[in-house]
Amino acid sequence: MLRFSRFRGNGHRFHRESEGIRQNVERIVILSSIFDTAFEALSSSCLETQVFLFGKVKGSTLLATDALVPKDDDYEIRNYGCVKVWNDFVMKKFPRMEKQGKTLVATIHSHCLDTLSDGDIQTHFNVIQFYPYQLSGIFNHNRIRFFKFDRGLKEVPYKLLDLERFDRQILIFGEEGQLMISISTVALIGCGGGNTKIAFDLASLGIGKLILIDPDVWEESNRNRALIPLDHVDMPKVESVKQIIERHYPDVKVDAYKARVEDIAEDILSEADILVIGPDRFLTREYCNKLALKMNKKAVFVGAGIKTEEGKVKDMGGS
Numbered sequence: 001m002l003r004f005s006r007f008r009g010n011g012h013r014f015h016r017e018s019e020g021i022r023q024n025v026e027r028i029v030i031l032s033s034i035f036d037t038a039f040e041a042l043s044s045s046c047l048e049t050q051v052f053l054f055g056k057v058k059g060s061t062l063l064a065t066d067a068l069v070p071k072d073d074d075y076e077i078r079n080y081g082c083v084k085v086w087n088d089f090v091m092k093k094f095p096r097m098e099k100q101g102k103t104l105v106a107t108i109h110s111h112c113l114d115t116l117s118d119g120d121i122q123t124h125f126n127v128i129q130f131y132p133y134q135l136s137g138i139f140n141h142n143r144i145r146f147f148k149f150d151r152g153l154k155e156v157p158y159k160l161l162d163l164e165r166f167d168r169q170i171l172i173f174g175e176e177g178q179l180m181i182s183i184s185t186v187a188l189i190g191c192g193g194g195n196t197k198i199a200f201d202l203a204s205l206g207i208g209k210l211i212l213i214d215p216d217v218w219e220e221s222n223r224n225r226a227l228i229p230l231d232h233v234d235m236p237k238v239e240s241v242k243q244i245i246e247r248h249y250p251d252v253k254v255d256a257y258k259a260r261v262e263d264i265a266e267d268i269l270s271e272a273d274i275l276v277i278g279p280d281r282f283l284t285r286e287y288c289n290k291l292a293l294k295m296n297k298k299a300v301f302v303g304a305g306i307k308t309e310e311g312k313v314k315d316m317g318g319s
């Protein structure tokens with residue numbers, strides 16, 4: 001039986017038991033409209049209020065696409081310090097979401113402390129037996145914060161997602177497709193002429209995160225194929241591309257590594273959904289191919305077409 005109340009109990013026992021639990025969640029992405037709905041409900045009453053966020057899980061990212069807001073008579077208990085919805089509410093509303101392939105990703109309640117109370121921790125412990133990805137959210141001082149178990153209690157950052165910018169491409173990908181783009185990660189290995197264009201295109205499409213890997217700095221002779229500011233010459237390519245994207249599309253997260261891919265730890269690439277391999281160097285491409293196979297990642301090879309003979313590059317051209 002699910003309970004979402006903040007019933008009192010021996011919180012210290014749950015503190016101890018929760019020490020060993022790790023919820024594999026790095027961030028929660030929330031549709032702006034859903035966040036507004038939740039915020040409005042939580043801020044409109046001085047009685048404790050609960051909001052349930054439903055959505056999808058992709059790797060270590062949660063995506064909140066729906067908010068369940070209980071009505072006044074959905075509450076079994078509701079006063080200034082305690083809140084609980086009727087089990088009927090849970091039994092009726094939750095399966096409807098689950099039928100649409102959505103799961104409980106967070107429960108938010110209004111709360112007067114800066115972190116979860118012992119009762120909240122106990123409830124969180126109970127709920128994640130059923131919904132392992134659920135975060136416990138608290139609303140106070142007009143802000144919302146999310147917590148998970150990760151060798152104790154840790155805060156989880158959230159990001160709001162406004163679909164307005166993607167109006168045109170939603171006609172092609174659908175809203176669901178756009179949401180998937182928004183929580184996807186692409187690793188660009190090499191930041192030359194080709195991959196830089198791909199990086200900018202992905203940023204404008206609303207990709208969630210880019211991982212950039214390249215050991216080089218921009219040279220004057222690169223400027224025939226990469227549109228970069230004049231004062232970025234001599235700057236590491238990955239830093240330059242990161243700066244440009246962060247300036248124009250601050251909602252895109254960019255991790256930049258000025259290094260050869262051979263020197264990058266594999267776990268840096270582990271969250272990538274796809275690897276885009278840019279370098280022309282045959283050995284680097286071969287290394288990336290092996291890496292993609294080993295990590296079971298999709299890989300796309302772009303850049304100059306390469307012909308080899310006896311292990312040496314014979315011809316280059318195309319794209």
Ligand SMILES: [Zn+2]
Nearest residue numbers: 006111117120
């Ligand atoms: Zn609380």
